[in-house]
Amino acid sequence: MAVTISDVAHAAGVSKGAVSYALNGQPGVSAGTRERILQAAKELGWKPSLRAKGLSSAKAFALGLVVARDPSLLGTDPFFPAFIAGIETALSEHDYTLVLSVATGAGAEERCYRKLAENGRVDGFLLTDVRHDDSRIPLLQELKLPAVTLNRPDSDSPFPAVSMDDCAGITAAVEHLVALGHTRIAHVGGGQEYIHGRSRRQAWESALATAGLPADLFEAADFTAAGGMAATAELLRRTDKPTAIVYANDLMATAGQYYAQTQGLSVPGDLSVTGYDNADFTQYLNPPLTTVATEPMLWGRVAAQVLLNQLSNSHDGEDTVLQAPTLLVRASTGPAPAGEAAPNAPVPPHYTCTQQAPQHPDTPPTLCFP
Amino acid sequence: MAVTISDVAHAAGVSKGAVSYALNGQPGVSAGTRERILQAAKELGWKPSLRAKGLSSAKAFALGLVVARDPSLLGTDPFFPAFIAGIETALSEHDYTLVLSVATGAGAEERCYRKLAENGRVDGFLLTDVRHDDSRIPLLQELKLPAVTLNRPDSDSPFPAVSMDDCAGITAAVEHLVALGHTRIAHVGGGQEYIHGRSRRQAWESALATAGLPADLFEAADFTAAGGMAATAELLRRTDKPTAIVYANDLMATAGQYYAQTQGLSVPGDLSVTGYDNADFTQYLNPPLTTVATEPMLWGRVAAQVLLNQLSNSHDGEDTVLQAPTLLVRASTGPAPAGEAAPNAPVPPHYTCTQQAPQHPDTPPTLCFP
DNA sequence: GATCTCTACTAAACCGGTTCAGTTGGGAGT
DNA sequence: ACTCCCAACTGAACCGGTTTAGTAGAGATC
Structure with missing residues (x-):
C-alpha cells in the first residue's frame, strides 16, 4: 500500500x-x-492521495469539457485536438486533469453535464461551440459550477469569456477579395445556431457593406463537408452566381472547392475560395486554400488558465480577448474573372500576404498569470 | 449540501x-x-458520491488515455477524435469517465502515466500508438495498473490487445495497383518505431512478393504531411521512379499527391496514390483519394469495453480481433502509364469498389458483452 | 508567583461511502 | 423446552486526508 x-x-x-x-x-x-x-x-x-483530498475538501481537481459534435464531424475538425492540447499545458502545471466527454444525440449533452456535476467529477467546465441563447448557461448556473465560455454568449452569462474575434479574419478575407476585383462575394455560413456561425456571417455582411457591395449571396450550411457542398451547389446554380465564396470553415471550403472543380470551374480562375481555421491539410489541397489561421492551442491554454484562476478565486471576472487571427493568402484566391471586375477596380497590386502565423505574446495582456 | x-x-x-x-x-x-x-x-x-466511493474502494472510476503526439500533428489526424468518441459510448453506460492527457516532449509521456497512476486518477490505461519494444508496457506493470493495447505489441505484454489488422488493407491496395498494371509500387512508410508503421511496411513487402515484384521502393517517413512530402520528392527523384505509391496514412498521401501535382505529374495519369485511414477530407481532394477505411470509433468502443471487463474481472484475457478494414477505391488510382504496364497485364476490367464502410457486428465475436 | 496570552501542537470529528464484527430474533431440529 | 443456526440488521472501524476544539508550556505582565 x-x-x-x-x-x-x-x-x-x-x-x-x-x-x-x-x-x-x-x-x-x-x-x-x-x-x-x-x-x-x-x-x-x-x-x-487526491481521493482523500477530494473527499475532505469537496473538490475534484479536474475540469470538464463536453463535446457535443457528431463523432464523424469531430474527426474532421482540427480545432479540438489542438484546443485540448492547449488546455493540457495549463493543467499540467497545477495538479488538475481534463475529463472529456463526447455527447451525441438529443438530450445527451445536458445529461452529460448533469452527470459530471452531480458525480462531482469536475470543478468547472469549459464551454465551446457556444450557441444562440445557449441553454447550458442557465444549466451550469443551476448546477452551481464555474465555467468559462469561448467567446461571449449573446444571452446573459455570469461566466468570464475568452474571446478570439471572428470578425477580423472574415473582414480581411472579404477585403482581400474586393481588392482582387470581386464584386459578387458569397458566404457559406456555418450553423447559425452557433454564435461563431452568426458572427462570421455578420462580419461578411459588414465588410461587404463597407465596400459598398450587396450581401445577397448567402447560403446557410452546418460546418460539415456535405453541407458546404450542397450550399456551394445552390450558389453556383444562381444566374448571378458568385465569383468568390467566403466559407465559415475549412471543411466546407474544401468540399465547395472540390465541387466547383467537378463542375468544370477553375479555382481561382473562375471562382475564388476562402476557408477558416487553417486546418493542416488545407495547404496540400489543389490549389492550397486561402484561410484564416486561428490559434486553438493558445485559446485552450488561456481558457483553462482563466478557469483555474476562477477556482482559486484569483480571477477578476473580466473577459479575456485574444489577438485576432489573420488571413493566410494561398492559391485558392485570385483576380476576379475578366469582365467581372468592377469598372474602376483594376487588378490591384500584390496583396500583402501573411505567410507566418502571427506572433502572440506568451500571456495575453488582460490575464494575470501567477 | x-x-x-x-x-x-x-x-x-x-x-x-x-x-x-x-x-x-x-x-x-x-x-x-x-x-x-x-x-x-x-x-x-x-x-x-463518487469521491467517497473512490476513497473507500480505492477506485477512480476513470480510464486514462495519454496521447503523446505533437499537438500540431494531433489536429490533423482524424483517428483520435473518433477513437475517443468510441471510448465514450462504452464508458457512458458504466459510471466511468475518460481522463485525457496530452504529453509533449521527451520524458513527458512517462511522467504523465506516473502522475495519473500515483494520484490514483485512473483505474487503467488505453495504450495507442504502440511502439517497437514499447517502454510503456514495463512501466504499466510497475505501476500495477491494467491496460489494453491497440494491436499486439512485439514485446512480451501481459495486457489484452484489441487488434485491427493493418495487413489486409495494404495488401488490398497493392493488389488493386497490380491489377491496374503497376509494377513499380513504392511505399512511404510511417514511423518505423510504431508497430503499425512496421506492419504496414511488411504488408506492402509481402504483397509485392506475392505478385512477384521487388519491394525496393521504400522511403521512411513519420506520418506527417511534411515527412510524406519529402519522402515523395525522394522517390520521384529516382531514375526508376514509381508509378504508384502506397502511403501509410492519408496525411502523407495528401501531401505526396499534392507534391506530385506541383511537379507537373498527373494523378492518377502518371502516378497512382493510396492512403490509409479514410480521413473525411480525402474524398474532397482533387482527385479524391483511394484509401483504407478504418473504424476508429468501433476500435475505441471495444478497447474501452475490454478494459472495463478486465476491471470487473469478467475478461478472459484473450485478445480481440476486429474485422479488417477494407479498401475504398476512388479516383487517385488508375491504370499504369502506357508503356509501363507489364507485357501480359492489360488494363483490367473495373475493379470492385467498396463504396460503403463495411458492416460490423454490434459486438465483436470474441468479446462477451454483459 | 499568579494570571494572562500566545504559539505549537494533539486528539478527535468530519467528508460519505464500504465493510467487518457483533447482536438480535425467529424457525428448525431433537 | 432447549439448543443451534442463519438471516437481518446495527455499530463502529476504515479509507486518507482537512479542520476544529482543546491543551500544554513558554514567556510576558503586574
Whole structure:
C-alpha cells in the first residue's frame, strides 16, 4: 500500500494534523518541526492521495469539457485536438486533469453535464461551440459550477469569456477579395445556431457593406463537408452566381472547392475560395486554400488558465480577448474573372500576404498569470 | 449540501450499512427493507458520491488515455477524435469517465502515466500508438495498473490487445495497383518505431512478393504531411521512379499527391496514390483519394469495453480481433502509364469498389458483452 | 508567583461511502 | 423446552486526508 499521512506523522513523531499543516504551508508548526516533517515526507516518498483530498475538501481537481459534435464531424475538425492540447499545458502545471466527454444525440449533452456535476467529477467546465441563447448557461448556473465560455454568449452569462474575434479574419478575407476585383462575394455560413456561425456571417455582411457591395449571396450550411457542398451547389446554380465564396470553415471550403472543380470551374480562375481555421491539410489541397489561421492551442491554454484562476478565486471576472487571427493568402484566391471586375477596380497590386502565423505574446495582456 | 447516505438511512429508519447493502444489491437486507430503502433514496434524490466511493474502494472510476503526439500533428489526424468518441459510448453506460492527457516532449509521456497512476486518477490505461519494444508496457506493470493495447505489441505484454489488422488493407491496395498494371509500387512508410508503421511496411513487402515484384521502393517517413512530402520528392527523384505509391496514412498521401501535382505529374495519369485511414477530407481532394477505411470509433468502443471487463474481472484475457478494414477505391488510382504496364497485364476490367464502410457486428465475436 | 496570552501542537470529528464484527430474533431440529 | 443456526440488521472501524476544539508550556505582565 502507498505511504499515508499517518506514516509520515509517525516517522516525524508528530500528529496527522501537524503534517497536514506543514505540507500545506499553513501556520501552526514551528520552522524546525516543519523541516523535520518535510524531510520525513520526502524520505518516505509520500504523495498525498487526491481521493482523500477530494473527499475532505469537496473538490475534484479536474475540469470538464463536453463535446457535443457528431463523432464523424469531430474527426474532421482540427480545432479540438489542438484546443485540448492547449488546455493540457495549463493543467499540467497545477495538479488538475481534463475529463472529456463526447455527447451525441438529443438530450445527451445536458445529461452529460448533469452527470459530471452531480458525480462531482469536475470543478468547472469549459464551454465551446457556444450557441444562440445557449441553454447550458442557465444549466451550469443551476448546477452551481464555474465555467468559462469561448467567446461571449449573446444571452446573459455570469461566466468570464475568452474571446478570439471572428470578425477580423472574415473582414480581411472579404477585403482581400474586393481588392482582387470581386464584386459578387458569397458566404457559406456555418450553423447559425452557433454564435461563431452568426458572427462570421455578420462580419461578411459588414465588410461587404463597407465596400459598398450587396450581401445577397448567402447560403446557410452546418460546418460539415456535405453541407458546404450542397450550399456551394445552390450558389453556383444562381444566374448571378458568385465569383468568390467566403466559407465559415475549412471543411466546407474544401468540399465547395472540390465541387466547383467537378463542375468544370477553375479555382481561382473562375471562382475564388476562402476557408477558416487553417486546418493542416488545407495547404496540400489543389490549389492550397486561402484561410484564416486561428490559434486553438493558445485559446485552450488561456481558457483553462482563466478557469483555474476562477477556482482559486484569483480571477477578476473580466473577459479575456485574444489577438485576432489573420488571413493566410494561398492559391485558392485570385483576380476576379475578366469582365467581372468592377469598372474602376483594376487588378490591384500584390496583396500583402501573411505567410507566418502571427506572433502572440506568451500571456495575453488582460490575464494575470501567477 | 447534497443528500448523503446517512440521510437516506435516517429516512428509511435503518443504519448506513443497510443502505449500502440495499443499494449495491448485496445480501443482508430483506426484500421489504430493501424496497423501503430504495424508495427513500429515490424520494430524497440521493446520488452516491463518487469521491467517497473512490476513497473507500480505492477506485477512480476513470480510464486514462495519454496521447503523446505533437499537438500540431494531433489536429490533423482524424483517428483520435473518433477513437475517443468510441471510448465514450462504452464508458457512458458504466459510471466511468475518460481522463485525457496530452504529453509533449521527451520524458513527458512517462511522467504523465506516473502522475495519473500515483494520484490514483485512473483505474487503467488505453495504450495507442504502440511502439517497437514499447517502454510503456514495463512501466504499466510497475505501476500495477491494467491496460489494453491497440494491436499486439512485439514485446512480451501481459495486457489484452484489441487488434485491427493493418495487413489486409495494404495488401488490398497493392493488389488493386497490380491489377491496374503497376509494377513499380513504392511505399512511404510511417514511423518505423510504431508497430503499425512496421506492419504496414511488411504488408506492402509481402504483397509485392506475392505478385512477384521487388519491394525496393521504400522511403521512411513519420506520418506527417511534411515527412510524406519529402519522402515523395525522394522517390520521384529516382531514375526508376514509381508509378504508384502506397502511403501509410492519408496525411502523407495528401501531401505526396499534392507534391506530385506541383511537379507537373498527373494523378492518377502518371502516378497512382493510396492512403490509409479514410480521413473525411480525402474524398474532397482533387482527385479524391483511394484509401483504407478504418473504424476508429468501433476500435475505441471495444478497447474501452475490454478494459472495463478486465476491471470487473469478467475478461478472459484473450485478445480481440476486429474485422479488417477494407479498401475504398476512388479516383487517385488508375491504370499504369502506357508503356509501363507489364507485357501480359492489360488494363483490367473495373475493379470492385467498396463504396460503403463495411458492416460490423454490434459486438465483436470474441468479446462477451454483459 | 499568579494570571494572562500566545504559539505549537494533539486528539478527535468530519467528508460519505464500504465493510467487518457483533447482536438480535425467529424457525428448525431433537 | 432447549439448543443451534442463519438471516437481518446495527455499530463502529476504515479509507486518507482537512479542520476544529482543546491543551500544554513558554514567556510576558503586574
